[in-house]
Amino acid sequence: MTSGVTGKPARMFNNMENKPVNTPPVCSYEGSDYQARFWDDANRRYEDTVETVALEKLFNQGGRLLLELGAGAGRLTERYKNWERIVLLDYSRTQLLQARERLGDSDKYIYVAADIYKLPFVSGLFDGATMIRTLHHMADSTQTLHSVRRVMAEDGQFLLEYANKRNLKAILRWRLHRQNWNPFSPEQVEFVRLNYNFHPDTIAKTLKITGFETLKQLGVSFFRANWFKNNISHERLVRWDAKLQNLAPLKGYTPSIFTLNRAMGSSPIPEPGQFFSCPVCAHALPETKSSQVCSQCGHEWQYSEGIYEFRIEPEV
Numbered sequence: 001m002t003s004g005v006t007g008k009p010a011r012m013f014n015n016m017e018n019k020p021v022n023t024p025p026v027c028s029y030e031g032s033d034y035q036a037r038f039w040d041d042a043n044r045r046y047e048d049t050v051e052t053v054a055l056e057k058l059f060n061q062g063g064r065l066l067l068e069l070g071a072g073a074g075r076l077t078e079r080y081k082n083w084e085r086i087v088l089l090d091y092s093r094t095q096l097l098q099a100r101e102r103l104g105d106s107d108k109y110i111y112v113a114a115d116i117y118k119l120p121f122v123s124g125l126f127d128g129a130t131m132i133r134t135l136h137h138m139a140d141s142t143q144t145l146h147s148v149r150r151v152m153a154e155d156g157q158f159l160l161e162y163a164n165k166r167n168l169k170a171i172l173r174w175r176l177h178r179q180n181w182n183p184f185s186p187e188q189v190e191f192v193r194l195n196y197n198f199h200p201d202t203i204a205k206t207l208k209i210t211g212f213e214t215l216k217q218l219g220v221s222f223f224r225a226n227w228f229k230n231n232i233s234h235e236r237l238v239r240w241d242a243k244l245q246n247l248a249p250l251k252g253y254t255p256s257i258f259t260l261n262r263a264m265g266s267s268p269i270p271e272p273g274q275f276f277s278c279p280v281c282a283h284a285l286p287e288t289k290s291s292q293v294c295s296q297c298g299h300e301w302q303y304s305e306g307i308y309e310f311r312i313e314p315e316v
């Protein structure tokens with residue numbers, strides 16, 4: 001898939017101590033027809049359905065406030081029906097406009113354009129978070145997961161999906177010398193600029209060091225190859241996938257892995273009314289449904305067309 005790649009390293013506050021650090025470049029879908037091209041037009045019904053099956057198995061609980069990281073055009077948002085409020089966060093404003101068209105304006109949905117490395121929320125705000133098909137675009141998974149952990153409440157549930165480099169197709173290609181990277185080595189592979197596949201052991205370690213305990217894991221999308229889609233019915237592939245998702249050791253060798261994690265340790269409890277946090281200086285900001293100026297650093301944060309703008313250098 002193609003996507004606009006923009007962004008420069010910038011300073012951020014992404015850990016419990018709110019220390020500024022440098023962040024990697026961002027992969028943006030700004031102006032992209034990703035939803036129409038990738039999900040609506042292409043033959044992706046199988047992936048969409050088996051992801052829903054995995055979500056129902058792992059993440060069917062509800063809660064108070066859910067952060068949907070990389071929400072895009074809101075393809076999955078309505079599946080989180082047991083949550084009181086949902087923040088849809090994406091780097092691309094145009095994706096969020098499509099999500100808003102789909103879901104409408106209400107108190108339930110909050111649309112936020114922001115960089116995951118510089119999440120614009122006070123620490124400990126969310127009791128749930130999901131990140132599906134998004135870590136795939138993050139050059140630094142450790143910084144990413146640190147940033148997510150910072151905004152989560154103690155014991156918050158975090159559903160993380162990632163692309164697995166150690167999948168059967170990659171192993172076969174490696175064995176046949178048709179691929180120059182080793183699917184068993186721990187480092188991530190960047191197969192297209194800002195598109196990464198990860199080793200499951202590396203993600204497991206990263207989750208642990210960033211303050212998450214993995215509770216469950218499922219392997220998803222066993223039959224992604226076109227041969228299966230062209231020769232076997234959709235219903236049968238979904239049935240097979242659903243049965244295999246929890247089958248060890250196969251579940252560690254699928255192209256997509258879903259993990260359910262718990263935020264370990266303690267988290268700050270936000271003061272009543274605190275919601276956003278300035279991505280430049282980390283000062284707490286209220287949820288206003290209007291543009292606002294940070295009283296600490298003077299940066300103006302825009303709100304328009306129902307979307308909060310918290311990107312430091314937004315694209316035109």
Ligand SMILES: [Zn+2]
Binds near residue numbers: 280281283294296298
């Ligand atoms: Zn500020």
